[in-house]
Amino acid sequence: MDAELRFFIDRGIGSRLVPGGLRDAGWALTTMDERYGSTRSQSVTDVEWITEATSRGEILICKDRAIAKRPLEAEAIRLHAARVLVIASAQLTGSEMLRRLIANESAIGRAARNSGPFVLGVDVAKLHRIQLR
Numbered sequence: 712m713d714a715e716l717r718f719f720i721d722r723g724i725g726s727r728l729v730p731g732g733l734r735d736a737g738w739a740l741t742t743m744d745e746r747y748g749s750t751r752s753q754s755v756t757d758v759e760w761i762t763e764a765t766s767r768g769e770i771l772i773c774k775d776r777a778i779a780k781r782p783l784e785a786e787a788i789r790l791h792a793a794r795v796l797v798i799a800s801a802q803l804t805g806s807e808m809l810r811r812l813i814a815n816e817s818a819i820g821r822a823a824r825n826s827g828p829f830v831l832g833v834d835v836a837k838l839h840r841i842q843l844r
Contacts, residue, residue, distance in 0.1 A: 716738075716739065716771070716820065718739065718740040718770045718772055719740065719743075719760070719770045719772065720740055720768040721760065721774065721775070721791050722743045722744070722753070722774065723773055723774035724742075724774055725805050725808075726826070727815050728806075729805050729808050732809040733809065735837050736806050736816070740758065741769070747760075757775075757781075757787070758784060758787045761778075761784065761791065761795075765791040765793040765794075769793045770823045771790045772796045772797075772812070773795065773836065774799070775797035776832065779844060780844045781844070783808050783844040784817070788827070788830065788843060789828045789843060792827035792828045794828070795827075795828075795830040795831070796812075796813060796819060796831050797833065797841060798812070799832045799841075805831065811834065815836070815837065817835075819838065830842075830843060835842075
């Protein structure tokens with residue numbers, strides 16, 4: 712992954728398996744637990760981490776597709792021109808989430824160079840746009 716791109720991993724993705732695998736593949740990232748601590752990260756609101764991570768120029772990776780539909784989160788994405796990647800299946804294991812991200816690495820790199828706001832779903836072999844509310 713291009714060294715200029717930095718990612719922020721939401722707590723729903725986890726703090727070990729997926730981040731570790733992405734780092735092994737050359738991705739620069741910070742997890743929610745690393746930024747806020749494991750206790751505080753449990754109470755950080757979506758609007759707060761969207762705002763802060765976006766202000767740092769990070770591309771957001773989360774597991775909650777509803778982030779594009781809930782009014783406060785959608786407004787934060789729009790207001791801060793966030794670039795968001797969503798792995799939109801609660802049933803996926805960490806290994807499968809990692810596989811999807813790595814399989815789409817080139818497409819993610821291209822998309823991440825665009826300005827936001829956008830929310831993209833990460834499927835098995837492609838990205839698809841998720842409409843913001």
